[in-house]
Amino acid sequence: MEDKRKPLVSIITINFNNAAVTEELIASLQQVTYPNFEILVIDNGSSENPDRIKERYPYINLIKTGKNLGFAGGNNVGFQQAKGKYFLMLNNDTEVEPDFINPLVDKLESDPKAGVVSSKLIYFNSDSIIQYAGSTPMNMLTGRSKFIGQKEKDSGQYNGCYPTYFCHGAAMMIPRKVVEEVGLMADLYFLYYEELDFCERIRKAGYTLWYTGLSKVLHKESMSVGKESTLKAYYMTRNRLLFLRRNGRGMKLAASLAFFTFVSMPKNMLSYASRKRYDLLKATFAGYLWNWNNGNIHSNPKLEQA
Secondary structure, eight states: OOOTTSOOEEEEEEESSOHHHHHHHHHHHTTOOOSOEEEEEEEOSOSSOTHHHHHHOTTSEEEEOSSOOHHHHHHHHHHHHOOSSEEEEEOTTEEEOTTSHHHHHHHHHHOTTEEEEEEEEEETTSSSBEEESOBOOOBTTTTBOOBTTTTOBOSSTTOSEEEOSOOOTTEEEEEHHHHHHHOSOOTTSOSSSHHHHHHHHHHHTTOEEEEEEEEEEEEOTTSSSOTTOHHHHHHHHHHHHHHHHHHOOHHHHHHHHHHIIIIIHHHHHHHHHHTTOHHHHHHHHHHHHHHHHOOOOOOOOOOOOO
């Protein structure tokens, strides 16, 4: 896995009570053609013993946090321990194509202003249905953006390399120098929106964001969190509003807060109430209230330079 002619890539993946899924990812990484990479598995305080991953794949670096630090916090631990020139955030519920690293490295090596690059994401076992082929800009009123190509069949229509507004946290590569400059991910998000915030900070630092369809990753979407769980309802509400607060300014921020309070959140809560999903209604309201009880939201942890 080492070739000094190619820059070292540090693959960072988060494990939380999903050792079997993480092992499937590592099995697919064994087929990768890129010659110089390391694998860091960050165990986020699993109740099941993650040592089985290390026993099966002794060459990985298994790091136990001892508690659940969330997606951002777990990746930050990986960034601090990684040795590579490039950090590759890769969800543990993915499997990869053998040549998926090469186009990511090629883009970053050829363009010093490229701050992040993401792979094409295909829904796992879906007959080549696209999840992500780039992103539209964020609508700062609603706090939402859209994935390009989502639910389309992949027939090569998005095989190019082009700028994107947001990269996808399931498979995104970042140069070490960029993280040293802009800081680590904002770990107060815990789950959802953290990579969007990270991308926003990288863009504001003067870097460009890219998608390449020459790199393909298969994504087992929503294996860790249910499609309609209280956890998802809480953090999606909490963090959508948090993103707007951290990245909006002036009258645009005021309009965003008003829209969220008087349109978006009541619509969601009425939908939950009509289906008697009072657990989701309660979680949504709790996520909203968190923002009114937390004022210090602008700090970002720093990466210790190697």
